Amino acid sequence: MFTRNTFRLGSAALGGVLLLTGCANQLPQRSEHEERVERKLLDHSLQIDVGEPQVLELPQRRVRVHEQKTFEVTEFEVTRRYDRYTPYQAWREAYEIPLGAVAVVAGIGANVVNVVMLGSLPDTATKDWISYGFAGLNPMLNVESNGRSQQNLADLTEQQRDKRMEYSSLPWAERPVLVKAGEQTHELTSDRNGVVRLNLLDGPFTEQDVSRVGKLLLSVSDPLDNARSDATLLVSRSLRGKLLEAHALIYDDLEDDEVGHWVHRVKRLSELGLEEEASELEQSLIELTRNDPELQQDFLQSLLKSAGRVAADPGDND
Template sequence: MHTPHRIGAALLGALLLSGCANHLPQRSEQEERIERKLLDHSLQIDVGEPKVLELPQRRIRINEQKTFEVTEFEVTRRYDRYTPYQPWREVYEIPLGAVAIVAGVGANILNVAMLGRLPDTATKDWISYGFAGINPAMNVESNGRSEQNLASIDEKQLDKRTEYSSLPWADRPVTVKAGNQTHELTTDRGGILRLNLLDDPFAEQDLRQVGSLLLSIEDPSDDTRADAPLLVSHNLRGKLQEAHRLIFDDLEDDEVYQWVHRVKRLSELGLEEEASELEQSLIELTRNDPELQKEFLGKLMKDAGRLAADPGEDREE
């Protein structure tokens, strides 16, 4: 007989305990989002000219090219804001709410006499605050302790375009296959591979039977790769071993005329860059022995017809 009353009382008690959230004005925020979709990815190895290697040194340029579809969006997020219910706040909100109602009614009466000159904060906000305050199942609005939930996300497309990028293959590995051996080199910050067949690791290999080099690069992120062959002339292959001895055999035990012979012979082989580098190394080696340096420069001019000077003298001046 009393069961319906008990159920009703239980529901009212649950309502008082759980309370209701006091909803605040919705808040929104906007931001721009950029979506980049990779359409194409390629690697390019420029072995330079001529296609047949006639000199032991070559600068090889390597680039990475990408094509993107770029879409710009304006994203609007809307949030539902509310003041969460805390029962213990009713201890002070109910009496303050009653006072606010009385003050709001008085303000409205006074506003009639003042021809509507009072602000809405006195005539409307006080009454709203008061009724929320005396409601035992609701707290008054509070921006300070408000919470929010994401209500919706709207995206508006602003622009769609295609972008291209070409960047150097900087500080990345390059595999060079020479005959039955494979070497791994590294590009510099500008994406340049400085290939020198007189230097390591090629100096340790007999390249007389190697007619071409195969350069390979690969991006492990998506397995994009590129290969490029570089032919090595028969004439160059015949010079490499002799040129290596002329450059790298010990210099300090040689006589001055032997130094001159090395420089002259490199020039005769058509390796002028290597001849100049060896020439400058010998000038540097004799920097602290002016008489020996003078003898070397004199014989260089007389026997090889090369006019050279110590670059350090210009710096000292």
Template sequence: MSKRSSLIRVGAALCGALFVSGCANHLPQRSEHEERVERKLLSHSLQIDVGEPQVLELPQRRVRINEQKTFEVTEFEVSRHYDRYTPYQPWRELYEVPLGAVAVVAGVGANVLNVVLLGSLPDTATKDWISYGFAGLNPAMNVESNGRSEQNLAGIDEKQLDKRMEYTSQPWAERPVSVKLGNRSHELLTDRNGVLRLNLLDSPFADEEVSRVGTLHLSVSDDQDGARADATLGISRSLRGKLSEAHALIFEDLEDDEVAQWVHRVKRLSELGLEEEASELEQSLIELTRNDPELQKEFLHSLMKDAGRLAADPGDSE
């Protein structure tokens, strides 16, 4: 009697464990598809275009810097496959079992009726009701539910679609450039178009003894991969002889000078062959006298008479 009672308790315990643990109801597998692009850098180079001629005859020069990259581009189609299932929850059997019984009866009735109607009933009535009913009657399984389904990644498939070489060329925009003049180095920045504007009459070169130095050395480098480029610009003896005088003509105090001295400065810069600097000084003086029309008129008249230069206040066209 005791042995039989023990067997009953063991069987009950196994049924209870099965009821609590249950089985997941597996759903159709789901897949996701996407495209992935890999870009592998094959080469990276920098180029400094110092322009022509390579010996400076004028104090200003625009230096253009570009970087070129070569990539290996590979396109893939990636498919991710997921196993889906409805996790087991024992308390749902309280309503799934009676609903399952009703669904089985309804499904059997629908199949009988479908015979009479020559198979015109949809599969949702003849097959799905029976499938739902048996899942509901099974105490170790919940019925399928997309609303509370869970998923696990089952596998990933990759298919290569294309492989090609890609070349890019872009300006060295707003990046540092090392400029060495003699024994001193200066770090300058390019603009957003990758252009470095050199002016030997402006900072940081204005305080240098440029007349003693015959070359400018320019270098750029990328710390990420070590790409580097170097270039050299010569400074002509003629230009070196003009820089000191030109610097004094441009930057010495203007406000204490007379109109005749202003005109002399502009004229002398033009005689030195520094026409761009002469025009810039001319416009600065016009701007300086904007609030004194009589003085400005005197300067423009003297500029025309003594230097043969025809200038006008750009503000007059506004």
């Protein structure tokens, strides 16, 4: 007697556990496909183009910097397969069992009608209703539900599709460029085209006596991978002999000078072969006298008479 009761209690307990745990309802497997690209940097180099000639004869020079990279590019096709299932929730049986009974009856009826209609009814009525009904009647199983389905990664495969080399050459845009002039090192910044405009008569070189500097050492480096490049630009002896005088002609006070001295400064820069600097000083003096038309006209006439230069106020074109 005791053994029989124990068996009954064990069976009831096992049934209760099964009722509470139940089984997951497996859904069709789902697949995902995507393409993945790996880019491996093989080489990174920087190049400084100081232009020609290698020796500076004028105080201004455009230096171009660009970087070159070599990549190994590998393309993969990735496939992921997921096992999908509807997790079991016992409380759902409260409505799934009666709905399942209705679905079974409806499915049987649909099959009978389908025989009369010579198989013209869709499978959703003849097969799916019965399948849904038996899943609902099963107390250990919930019916399929895409809305609350869950998934686990079942398989991951990668297939290589292509491998190739790629090369890029880009400007060293808006990056630092170090210029060592004598004992001092200046940091300049390239523009978006990777161009640095050196001007020995403009900042930061105006803060030192560049007439004693025989060469400029330029360097760029990338801290990410220590890529580096250096270049040397020589300064000619004749240019060094002009820089000190040219600096005084450009930067000495203008407002206390007379018109004749203004003209002399422009003319002398032109005689030194520094035509660009002469034109810039000329335009600065025109701008300085903008609010004094009489003084401006006196300067322009003296400039034409003494230096043979024809200048015009750029503001007249506005």
